[in-house]
Amino acid sequence: MIGANEVRAGKILIVDDQESDVRLLERALGDAGYTEVTSTVEPREVYDLYRANRYDLILLDLVMPGMDGFQVLESLKELEVDGYLPVLVVTAEPAHKLRALRAGARDFVSKPLDLAEVVARVHNLLEVRLLHAETRCLYDQVRAEQAQQQALERALLESRTAAERAELEHQRALARAALKADEPRGLVARSPAMRQVIELARRVARVDSTVLITGESGSGKERIARLIHEESTRSAGPFIAVNCGSVAETLLESELFGHVRGAFTGATQDRPGLFEAADGGTLLLDEVGEVSPAMQVKLLRALQEREVRRVGENRTRRVDVRILAATNRDLASGVAGGTVRQDLYYRLKVVELRVPALRERREDLLPLARILLSDAAQRMKRPVPSLSREAAERLAHFAWPGNVRELENAMERSVALARGARVELEDLPEEIRQAPSSAAFASGSVRSLEAVEKEYILSALALNDGNQTLTAEQLEIGSATLYRRLKSYGLIGARRANQRNESA
Ligand SMILES: Nc1ncnc2c1ncn2[C@@H]1O[C@H](COP(=O)(O)OP(=O)(O)OP(=O)(O)O)[C@@H](O)[C@H]1O
Ligand SMILES: [Mg+2]
16 A cells, blocks of 8 residues: 555646745645645646656646646646546636546646645545556566566477477478388388388398298399398398309309318418308398209208308308398299208298289389489489380380399480480380380289280381381291281281272
8 A cells, every 4th residue: 555655755746827826735735744846837848847757746727828737738648658647637617627637637626725625635646646656567567577478488389389390300200210111221112012021021130030032033132131131130240142143163162151271272361251251240142042952051051050161171160140041043843843952941931031023013113213213313423314204104014024123224224315304215225115015914914825926026016117027037936927927917918908009
């Protein structure tokens, strides 16, 4: 609450053109204990005085020369934002009272002055004014607190959105990781068949068992082997692939197990083999079906004992190597035919992963083509071209007997040949451009050999501009055979008929 002393310390301005009235009021207020009382007989000064001193109360005479009380009220209004003017109007005119209140005055006293009444009104008004100021102050405080609160909330909100943003970023990273997880670095697997292979590869990666990876030539067996290594606990160790089929039999043993100096002519120094080199990592035995039976026995021993003996050495060395094997041959039939040892076969195929041929996973084709195209372009430091619709269609329908590797070569060639920013049909290798459509594989239905043969012969003929001799030569059949075929298709007769028609 407002104390009486505070009220008496209220700043008061008396405005009256009559000096005598001013003195009267000053004395009455002074006697009542008001200490801060000033006065003016000049109404034009009020505005500046109020602006400078911010009185808590103005006692305002209404009838003044030059500028009347209403004009003063009007001028003061702009100094009070909320329109509250601490003005006590002093007037003799009853009609002025209401008008003064409407003009913003708080109260009025009548003339002739009842000084006791004036003091009482002054007290009331000051009290209200101070209360108002206090609530105003409180209000400002609350407002400030509110603003602070709002700022806090905004900051909180901002930090929350920052947190949300971080969360979103995290989710995106996870999604990216998941995407990467689905298709590890540059490994295309859109098809369900390939996805399954990758999923299985991932699962077996975690255990240390031997995995036999089968699949046609160029289908991506080594790529899958590398994935298994990368996703295994051995990923920090080496990954070594050895093509058993391409190394001469006599050299393979030394290549795999190493040799000591003088073990054979040319062995000028000790050399560790690939098993030792792959210690702590993974060794891929590629084309393992090509290995001789004698070598198979040695391989089997190494797999079972987890130790190797360098050629020409008596002692064995322990190796910590995970073995993966790959083959494009049917090892089971090799076992049946006696070229592959059954014990080795079982040892290798603890887990078998079959990489599907490219024609068995058409969904992978164009994504693969684009990746391989971009890889090739990067290697050749050329801009990455796009695929024209015709080229893409052709790629999609080709049978790809050489699988991904064949596609890889085709894309590299296309980058080299592409003149513009696009690979056109004519940039594709001829065998792909001209080969009969393997729609049979694409549609999943098998067509008769006769139909396929007919289509193939006709495309070959078209390729050679109808030159039968050349076509027969390329097809490696006699021209009589080709002639009979064409006749059976009804083409020879029809042509003659046409020619007759034309000449007629
Ligand atoms: N799914 C795939 N995504 C991207 N590139 C692949 C994919 N599969 C294979 N490749 C690429 O195709 C090429 C042939 O693959 P890889 O060498 O793994 O085949 P392979 O089955 O081992 O062949 P081969 O039978 O001739 O030994 C490699 O350059 C490989 O990176
Ligand atoms: Mg391979």
